[in-house]
Amino acid sequence: MDEQTSIHRRKLLEFFSASPLLAPSAARALAGIAAFGTTEAVAQSYDVLRAAPVMNGDLIASPAQALNVFDFEPVAKKELPPAHYGYLASGVDADKTLKANRDDFDKIHVRARRLIDVRKIDTTVKIFGETWASPIALAPVSSVGAFHPEAEAAAARACKVKGHQMILSTVGSTSIEDVIKERGAPVWYMLYPTDDWAVTEKLVKRAEAAGAPAIVLTVDRQGGRNTETLFRERRSDTRTCTDCHTPGFKNEVSRKPMFDDIDVSKVTNLYGTGMTWDYVKRLRGIVKGKLVLKGIMTQEDAKIALTHGVDALIVSNHGGRAEESLQSTIGALPEVVGAVNGKIPVLIDGGFRRGTDVLKALALGATAVCVGRPYVWGLAAFGQPGVEMVLTLMQREFETIMRQVGATKLSEITSKSVRIV
Template sequence: MSELNLFSAEQTSELLEMQDARRNFLRFLACSPLVSNATTLGSLAVLVGAIPAAALAQSYDVLRAQTRKVGDVIESPEDALNVMDFEPAAKKALPSAHFGYLATGVDGDDTLRANHEDYSKIRIKVSRLIDARKIDTSMHLLGAQYSSPIFLSPVSSQGAFHAEAEVAVARAAGAKKQHMILSTVGNSSLEDVNKAHGSPVWLQLYPTDDWKVTQALIKRAESNGVPALVLTVDRQGGRNTETLFRLRRLDDRTCVACHAGGFANEVSRKPMFSNIDVSHVTNLYGTGMSWDFVKKLRDSTKMKIFLKGIMTGDDAAKALQVGVDGIFVSNHGGRAEESLQSTIGVLPEVVKAVGGRIPVLVDGGVRRGTDVFKALALGATGVGIGRPYCWGLAAFGEPGVAAVLNILQREFETIMRQVGATSLKQITPTSVINDIAYAKR
């Protein structure tokens, strides 16, 4: 029996990581002009071997160095220092119209920017002398356990970013046991996504203006074991996506084959609508939904119902009254309306209205692990990302998505340790100072 077999699987993994860190450290030293001969290197090897692994992990970071030159745009997922590094790589990889679709907000993109910028108005309080070497980042949601509170929000038409579309995303999320929500108008089938993820994902729902189509979508979700429908309620008034329009002008490709007029053509490549009669559908988004529709949907299925797009405490209270199972604070990544209301800014108001009776999810503008921490501190159960994982998908496929998740999780775990929070329940409103003005009203 080898020495490694004496340890548990978790201990073995940690030991291998420690050994790998030592090897990398020695490899770095071997290339250094400070080490002039083999005798010196051998002595250092003995010294490094005697250093406790935890101490080495803490001190080694400052000695990390790129092994090759990296330009302005990263060429592999390993080159990324943060998730924002993936955006220029995605822009380089995509046709201008496709990147424009991913990048755009509405009007002047001010709400899009507010989503992220408002995170800088929240400060984190730290506590010292707490042993946080072992932390638990698992999220419990509707009876399921996920490895992280970071989940993948629904983004439509991911085939515009990569040939494997949502299947590549599902593989990356499933490998890390992270939660994922599939868009009604995704390019991969629910069946394929569930298989790639390893467990049923949630389905974001655009119900259309034909109730028979809505019923067919519900049936398809139920037959595939979907635990929850996420009804999007923020696309009722149309939108002015100026950034998309500007970048589309730079794209001289013929797009009629993919973007012909009429609803049937619009969803012809969307698997959720396969074998469903859509001849009576006139609109996917502006369907005139009301609270009565939410009640009707609630009564039509045993799946859990979340409302995505709630941005006020008043609407959250109404959602409770009609019996929904959860709230999703979202403004469609700043592409629903130019309200200048960030999702993190309104989150406390919604959480207060809900009063802990149902879970509250949030997305919009999350770019750092510290952003995740701040959202959890203000009451979110889970924190979604959209553009970042699509940047990774567009640039590098599944490895790019995995790298984005790795970076955000690493940053999140780092701030948890720095703060002294060893589990999600220890991240509370007292963990932050919220300077967003309209959050205090």
């Protein structure tokens, strides 16, 4: 077929594909046929394959229809009561730090390499002697039962199916014993210490007895916070919130199974207000396994953590809801990595939505990343299958960008894989 004939055929097919009488799926198919014999052929054939299944309306009706993790959020918003969605969506003050967590990924460009055989890649990473299938883990999220009745149990089963690690929150809706049972393997335990040392000890002992290899102390919630988005969304919630939420710490944790059979009568706050480095030293004295600090954002604190025998750090601003600092976690990562100088693993959370985000963090020295809101969107929208698809999409995107930078294993993702602009 000569070039002129090809041009005429393509124009004819493009005319038909633009017709309002033609079904959208047929139009997409014709667009692919029109591209045969042109440089657009491969790209168009991929687009046709990604088109199914057909959607009715703007919201996905099944996990299989999702093109990326963002597709789950509007479905979650539709499914959840306004106050519950507000809690999930809220940052602090004007949500500028929450936004910075996302925006600052755009300041890091990926350097693509060519002519490297990347047909086989390995995404495993070893942390504390355990091999993870992927550097993508689930971050701790509080009160997951507010988003789906199966709560962390469904998330744990998704992690088992897809091969990911997860961290359970102290105020999760599922006990650590049940989460480990559903995942079929140990999970990390995130500790809110409270201001009663006796309670702290019991929480740590229970988590370690269940098999948790790491205790993750959250240190970024001592100053209080102003969650305006939550307060705004709550205004439109017609339910009586006091039916579930009543004043007092005992009532606050009455539906949190990790506090079962623990005397909380002396507790006045969950976050251990007044904690200092002496507290970390004291905690190090009772934690038999690994001790991780979550919420470190500066090189100064990272260096002090090393002197206190901490085994790993998680760079975190609580998903943009700890303080309105405008400091993103991806922006803080390099100085924390530089401070520890390879002595301990550095993980990170905050704003991770794409596989490219994961690669950028690893290129800047992170050992692994933790994902919070996206998995809860998937859970709220579709339960366990939603969480599975969120993990599938992020892992698929991560593997794709690994190939584009010419990395066949995580150790080949280096500072040369990105450029900060």
